[in-house]
Amino acid sequence: MTRTGIHPTLPAFDLQGHRGARGLFPENSLAGFREAIRLGATSIELDIVLTADGVPVVYHDLALNPDLTRGADGKWLSPPCPALATLTAGDLAQFDIGRIRPRGRYAARCRGQTPIDGTRIPTLHQVCELVRDTHVWLDIEIKTDRRDPASTAALPGIVNAVLHVAEANDVMARLAARSFDWRVLRLLRERHATLPLAWLTSIASDAKVEAVLADVRNSGWPDWAPVWAPDHRLLRRRHIRAAKAGGLRVKPWTVNAAFRMRQLARWGVDGFCTDRPDLGHLVLRGLGLLG
Secondary structure, X not given: OOOOOOOOOOOOOEEXXXXXXXXXXXXXXXXXXXXXXXXXXXXXXXXXXXXXXXOEEEOOOOEOOOOOOEOOOOOEOOOOOOEHHHOOHHHHOOOXXXXXXXXXXXXXXXXXXXXXXXXXXXXXXXXXXXXXOOOOEEEEEEOOOOOOHXXXXXXXXXXXXXXXXXXXXXXXXXXXXXXXXXXXXXXXXXXXXXXXXXXXXXXXXXXXXXXXXXXXXXXXXXXXXOXXXXXXXXXXXXXXXXXXXXXXXXXXXXXXXXXXXXXXXXXXXXEEEEOXXXXXXXXXXXXXXXX
């Protein structure tokens, strides 16, 4: 039976800080998460990778990104860079993620980002500590490589590690998860049936809505309305209507322009992920969707 309710402590409209507040501060950093909360985000989106010694750390890529990462000597890394799964949490502590390489592929995307030299790759435990006494939700994206058998074999380990850290830090009541790899979502359903989940897709279409609904039905409808999280760039009003008619909530990514934020909110999305939670808060307050 389809359920359409939401978790009782989830925000009615979710202003989600993408990797914290990537447009303003170093992505997936404690400083960025702290500022996203200060700027009014109701949840923070973060990416999780497992280290060689089994520690869930917050980083977007499966390998160190040479456009975002410097070594202990202050020099930018040169490709090929090591996979995080081959490094321990102690190894990772030496790297600086506090600024973007000038003229790299990220530089144009985040021109307004304030560098904070000395920023380190945080662990999930540290982020849980940061949000434990706040109202803010954590929406974690577990990173995988579906083409890599080793990544597939590691799925139970990373899911179990994430849940263990969240439970140990008493944040399960404000934890949600998302993934492009829907096997992760199925595994999370098995491990924790009431965890709010989001099905990520790289494009938005009627076919994607049906694919998400089919996967949800095959897994058994969860206690809380599942979320479809599509790329906003091809998202149209009819897709939102179709998703909601099927019992899904809709939270697109990554929406950074004020006019598009207003348009999507008026079309009835349930939230959006943004690099600019400051701008999102301003827009949503103007629409009466946030206090």
